[in-house]
Amino acid sequence: MYSRLVEKQESLAVLGLGYVGLPIALAFAKKIKVIGFDISEKRVQMMSNSIDPSGELTREAFEGTDITFTTSLDLLKQAKFFIVAVPTPVDAHNVPDLKPVKSASETIGQVLKRGDYVVFESTVYPGCTEEDCLPIIETLSGLKMGEDFKLGYSPERINPGDKQHTLETVVKVVSGCDAESLEEISKVYELVVKPGVHRASSIKVAEACKIIENVQRDVNIALMNELSIIFDKMNINTYEVLEAAGTKWNFLKFSPGLVGGHCIGVDPYYLTYKAAELGFNSRVILSGRYINDNMGNYLSKKILQHLIANTENVKQAKVLVLGATFKENVSDIRNSKVLEVVKTLRSYYINVFISDPYAMSHELNTEYGFDLLDTPENDYNAVIITVPHQTYLSYDDAYFRSITVENALIADLKGTFKDKIKSRKYWSF
Structure with a gap:
């Protein structure tokens, strides 16, 4: 398979061309023939x-x-090596939504031929590739894994907005249904991944490694968020504490914040769902999820407390939210917890306005029913800086003074302007 791909006698196909799939497709397309399917x-x-x-x-x-x-x-059928990179979200009840990955499996089942390879990159719980996706492929294709085609799993490590840690620069975990497929899949990925690949012993191990990468971050951020709530009650600045603790060589440098996006805020639910199916109820992971999922409500409460204490008519209060995306310097609004804060504040009849140099107003309107503000005004009672977009880094005390009333609150969630805001009340996680 590897040789025929390199010699361009066969094509590689990528199914799902979003944040993950398109970079993968383009990276391979610099080396071999690629079919990008969406x-x-x-x-x-x-x-x-x-x-x-x-x-x-x-x-x-x-x-x-x-x-x-x-x-x-018909064009997709021409490929011999298929990579599936479709989304794996959760529904409104935080239950894994496997519709996209199952739909992709159905598509694969319709085009699969003897000798083909199928590799899933979509983040799933351990066992999903072989227990949920494989039966669909085998039923629709009439082919048998191992005998007629090969199956593998290689978890994506695409980080939106990160130009340093890309597909080409980060070690890739790969797995296969047998020794032969593991080697062939490894060689294919080594075409584009400069540091090389890590060969996992099984598909389930590869699936599990992806899940715990984000579970670990989620739990650590939850700890920071819980600490920030405790320190706020003690009138201690969390970021000053973290700065001091960070002088110790083995202190892990995580920080508090709103946890959204398509990975950290979603992936842990895949693991806890599967654990519950097996009769084990997670405590640590779900506790972390509970804390992180409720930070938006905690923030909204702090803003409301300030407005009630410092505004004669709360219904006339104006709040400016700087940043609608789930992280800095990206346009990605998927699962953005910022919009939950906006929705909560508006439910209390607060006038909330949103500004973001990266987000698209029509996407926000379609997804959440919110529009972006063109130009900030000069009479906000509170400003919430949700993410440190590059554009915001040039702002100073004079700027925030120019867009707010005298007793306004500057809520700087990531501590970007710590020690820089002097003329207005300052607060951070």
Whole structure:
């Protein structure tokens, strides 16, 4: 398989061309023939014109690539090596939503041929690839894994907005259904991953390693959030405490904040769901999720307390939210906890306005029913700085004084302006 791909006698296909799939497809397309498959005709048209619908990649990323973008199953059938990179969200009750990955499995089942390889990159709980996806593929294709085709799993490590830790620069974990597939899959990924690959002993091990990467971060951030609540009651600045503690060589440098996005705020629920299915109720992981999921309510309460204490007519109070995306310097608004804060404050009839240099107003409106503010005014009773976008780093005390009333609160969630705000009340997680 590897040799035929390198010699461009066969093609590799990537199913799902979002934040994860498109960078993978383009990286391989610089080395081998690639078919980029997506169910959205609009997205396919944009990518065919060298435009990344997610706004992460520039036109230059498409240059020098041997790739065909399509929604056609007939064209997809021409591939011999399939990579699945579709989303794996949770529903409103935090239950894993496997519809996208199962739909992709159905698509694979319709185009699979003898000798083909299928590798899943979508984040799932251990066992999902073999227990949920494989039966669909085998039933629809009439083929048997191991005998007719090979199956593998290689967890994605794409970090939106991060230009340093990319597919090409981070060690890739790979796995296969047998020794032969493990080696072939490893060699294929080694085409684009400069540091090389880590060969996991099984598909389940590879699935589990991805899950715990984000569970670990989630639990550690939850600890910081809980500490920030405790320190706030003691009138201690959390970031000053973390700065002091960080002088010890083995102190882990995590910080408090709103935990959203498509990974940290979602992946732990996949593991706890599977654990519960096996009769084990997680305590530490779900406790961390509880704390992080409630930080938006905690923030909203702090803002309301300030407005009630410092505003004659709370219904006339104005709050400016700087940052709608789930992290700094990206346009990604998926599972952004910022919008939960906006919704909560508006439920108390507070006038909330949102500004963000990276987010798209039409996307926010479609997803959450909110629009972006064009230009800030000069009479806000509170300003919430949710993420340290590069644009915000040049702001100073004079700027915040110019857009707020005298007794306003500057709520700086990530401590970006610690020791810089002098003329207004300052608060941070």
